[in-house]
Amino acid sequence: DEIKPKFRVAWTVYVGWMPWDYAAQSGIMKKWADKLGIEVEIVQLNDYVESINQYTAGKFDGCVMTNMDALTIPAAGGVDSTALIVGDFSNGNDGVVLKGKDKLADIKGQRVNLVELSVSHYLLARALQSIKASEKDIKVVNTSDADIVAAASASDTTALVTWNPQLSEVKKLPTAHEVFNSSQIPGEIIDLMVVNSAKLKANPKLGQALVGAWYEIMELMSSPSPAGVAARTAMAKASGTDLAGFESQLKTTRMFYTPADAVKFTQSPALANTMQQVAEFSFMHGLLGEGAKSAGAVGIATASRTIGASANVKLRFDDSFMQQAVSVKP
Amino acid sequence: MCSVGFRGARFAGTSWGNYSSVAFLELTNVWQEYPDQVVLERLNLMLEAGEFCVVVGASGCGKSTFLRLLLGEERPSRGRVILDGKPLRDEPDAARGVVFQRYSVFPHLTALANVLVALEFKQAPLTARLFGRTRYAATKRAQAMLEAVGLGAAAARYPCELSGGMQQRLALAQALIAEPRVLLLDEPFGALDPGSRADMHVLVRDLWRRHGLTVVMVTHDLKEGFSLGTRLLVFDKVRHDPQAPNAYGSRVTYDLKLRTNPLTPMTHANRAAALRLASIVPGHAAPG
Amino acid sequence: MCSVGFRGARFAGTSWGNYSSVAFLELTNVWQEYPDQVVLERLNLMLEAGEFCVVVGASGCGKSTFLRLLLGEERPSRGRVILDGKPLRDEPDAARGVVFQRYSVFPHLTALANVLVALEFKQAPLTARLFGRTRYAATKRAQAMLEAVGLGAAAARYPCELSGGMQQRLALAQALIAEPRVLLLDEPFGALDPGSRADMHVLVRDLWRRHGLTVVMVTHDLKEGFSLGTRLLVFDKVRHDPQAPNAYGSRVTYDLKLRTNPLTPMTHANRAAALRLASIVPGHAAPG
Amino acid sequence: MRKLINWRPAKGALAALGCAPFVLVLIAYMVASQARLEVNPNDKMLPAFASFSAAITRVAIEPDRRTGERLLWVDTAASLRRLGLAIAISAVIGLTLGMALGALPIAGASLSPLVAGVSLIPPLAILPILFIVVGLGELSKVVLICIGITPVITRDIEQRVREIPRELIVKAQTLGASTWQIMLRVVLPQALPRLVSALRLGLCSAWLFLIAAEAIAAESGLGYRIFLVRRYLAMDVILPYVLWITAVAYLTDYVLGWISRRAFRWHFLGQLQ
């Protein structure tokens, strides 16, 4: 018989992306792929940035990432990418933590440990905006996400920005206070499954398979049934915590459990505004590449409108596959 | 100032090679110049098969350079060297055997393997190792050669388990099993104590006679030269420029025929010449 | 089998020390045993001030062990060693000077600094460096000592820029400037070529006479022993157990008084004894 | 009183003296741990020994709940496989290249500068490039280690081969040896003991690169585990893993040394001279 087309997608550990691990472990991904006559390999990587780099270099056909990284790494690198699934947005999963102080305003003049140029950096910028301050008032110290917990324990560390699960570890420190978190900028830090636009166009079945598997798991994951608990427990294990810890992280994550939810979010004009802000932040920090003359150098297509250069659209929010899932049942 | 040695009947070796009896090794107007220095100049020399030629001279006068020339390690800047009628090959090969003062045996091989390896080089071009019957035959030959230099009992020992004298015996055995046309020795006993030195003299003289070798030996020890050689060459600078000490090279200043056979004592005339020489060549003891 | 040497009038050194004239160094029933081997057994020996005592013996018979014992590097397993009436200190100190065959000078210091450093050790306990006037005075003394061993012109050179013979001269100069009560030499000329060796003999004999030293010298070269020493000790195993070759140690098998002054020739009787000895001690050439 | 430099501990005291500092370190740790735990019983920095034994039981004896594997052994096997493969590849390349560079003047003249240049590039700096070029699979880890240690091994062997006395090469030629035969019977055997010591030295860096590579992309391995649990500051797992790595590193080193001493007796005899 004929050779099935093969695809590889990458994922890294994060509460909103654990379903991908479950898709691979439970065989749900294989079921959908078989049904559509393709093969999809789901690969876990340890390092988030490296996974996006690999995707950008063409080693993977799809990869999980945030909206900001989708813009600044593959899209700015000329790889036309499509946000196939809008899985969730951070609703408290990212936070600014001060040690010994409890007001955001106290952050001024401090050295802030965070993963520079990541969504943490963006969150910090938004937090500073909210108190009419700017990055000039603080000093950013680039700190790897794997070491941020250890960094937080160090006595000379006074301020940091990070995400879960590290955030919950940091918050356990006796003197730590969370002074700002992503629930104060809802819908701005979005977790996506991004696939290569050209690959997707040539193989729509890849999109169908990924979306199909995802929403089957979403239904299971949101159900209070024993099967749902078992699925969540498996995800908790895989992310190195237990069910309680996982569910507490889920509380600060706004999951789109139904395709309809996700479609609605994707079509709202708010998404376009968010991406506008992200593009401006990225341009200001030189993330759009040196060729970029303005925040609009890299075009972003959303359902409501296209932001920036329409001749150079490299990031597309495409809800068509999720819409198919609204109607289709496995 | 240059005295040419006596010519006469030569000791005829019971050789295994098929040497012609005149001009076995011939140097014609050979110069060795380096960018900063002339080491040897206008060297003219004829050596016959079976001669035991000893080269002496002050330190740095170019004795080792002369040997390296004969080895083919260096090409003369001018002039030609003829070995047995053919121009000398300009790299070391099996036609010339050599024993240096140090580093003349392979430290990673036992005494036996050190001798055996010469046969392996010859008989196994690709693997450089022998197996089975050929190995057995070669081992027997190597062991016999070890016995001949008095190392029969030390076959399984590594060089660094041997005394300095034993190492040099081994180096000789190794050189001889390759059946060279001419054997070059660069201060082979320079690092030995007087006892071993005397033993080695006996051995070398004996090997020379039995194998009918042609030998060129460099030494610091004039006495050694007198007691071993059939012919003695003294290298020295003839011309000196105090402003440029490196401008001129050494030549052969004495070329002395000592005897026809190293077992015969020196002739009266030679002994007189030797004594005269000893008083001229600086830093050397009188011949015993 | 043990022949005790002749006793008689001793050469009185024009010493700078204040040596008593009897039993300057005394060993009483000294044994040196290692877990696997007895090296020296039942050593009884009296040395007088100003003696030049030469020790010969086969390789591995314990000559160096004997010197290490005198140095204080090893403690005897049994027996006592008395130096100048007091028990020998059990670690090397300035009372005993030493020259080894190799590694006797500091490679990182120039010839002058090598000699100077001995004075610096003595005069600057904390910094081991001299400055200003004291340094000037010490340098002058060191330079004079270098001249005395014929190295005046090589003061600024590093040991590895010196020939083997010059290095040993330097080692002697260095040892002597510390004014040791007794000078220990372990094959000091073993690595030298015959020419330098002869020069060194002249130097050592001269220094010994001028400084009135007490010397214990180990050598492989019996001839050297005969020509330098006032007394000759031969170390050898008296008892042998073929089953356990290490069960018994060496003793002094010959103790021979050669002369009262190294410049006088050997007496007729001694010469006869020496010749007899040479034929017994294996691997040694007859005395010249 | 003898001078300090002449104080030699008795045979019997040697072991005790050598152990003493380790015991002191242990005691210091216990005191510090106790102090921290009294302030905050949930402190993860310096766990009590009970936590260690619990963690060790969990990773080494009980099968993992999710995968059913005994993590420590799976990790060790994965790391050692990578390390072994990388060491083998580096040894072969380093030996071949080093011998060529050291023994053949023409090869040395043309390639030595390149190798010298490459050996100065810090491999961690090109880690991002490496991942792009060779991907994130097993290969990338092996390649990172190889890139890290091969130039060093090559230069070490080259240096050693250059130190072979010219006399020996000449001697071999006078015994009729060709270039190939000289490489095989003179240069190779003398380079081998050096290769082993270069590998022993290289193992230190190899572990470093292995851990760095596993930290970024892996599913198992000792370095992977340490970086994984580092996110939660699980020192009760990290410290035993570190000690285990140290022990494995020591063992590898010891085994290499032992093999070397047995296989190259002539070399070690020579060193005594």
Place this chain on the structure above:
Amino acid sequence: MRKLINWRPAKGALAALGCAPFVLVLIAYMVASQARLEVNPNDKMLPAFASFSAAITRVAIEPDRRTGERLLWVDTAASLRRLGLAIAISAVIGLTLGMALGALPIAGASLSPLVAGVSLIPPLAILPILFIVVGLGELSKVVLICIGITPVITRDIEQRVREIPRELIVKAQTLGASTWQIMLRVVLPQALPRLVSALRLGLCSAWLFLIAAEAIAAESGLGYRIFLVRRYLAMDVILPYVLWITAVAYLTDYVLGWISRRAFRWHFLGQLQ
């Protein structure tokens, strides 16, 4: 035809031969870059040379838009400061400890096993502990480098000091030297040339640890920049940085070598023997 082993390139050809591989590498890069850029003009993986010169101008000549600093020089200064401090500290500790362990039997017996053990611990694995103990500031980077290279330097010096012929130590004592004087005038001067060569070797690892430390927590430095711009795959910055690091590493090594040859002439004279 001479044997290959006897082929010696002429003096004039040496430079050409040495350069050739570098030129080949350059050409290979240009071809590969061209090919990728034809497929995707925005490709960041193998930038064209024009992108490099633009990137270099940006980081080395124009002030940064955000901070107003010339990044390359700020980064270089930061990295070299850390490196220099760490090397200095390691040299002092390594020299003192190594001399003690090598020259005093009693110190060697009690501390050698500990140092050997510590030198086997991969420093990257104990980073979290380090952060807790010394914090995240400059100190942590310096300490990481020190932990990485001090044991190696110590063992190297120890080894070297042990190799000093026993005869020289005895000789010094017969000249009346005390332990302290022997350390000062015999052991120290002979350990110094080895220290420099140990440092030159150690610099390679030092750069590794520096980059690792800067990748984890920093605000400037060469390693920091590489790992930061890795976020957006800016190979046009990474590659020049890597080459710059290599050049700086080469220069440091060269300067150390030059100083060593001048200061320890006796040592290099001796090596020729």
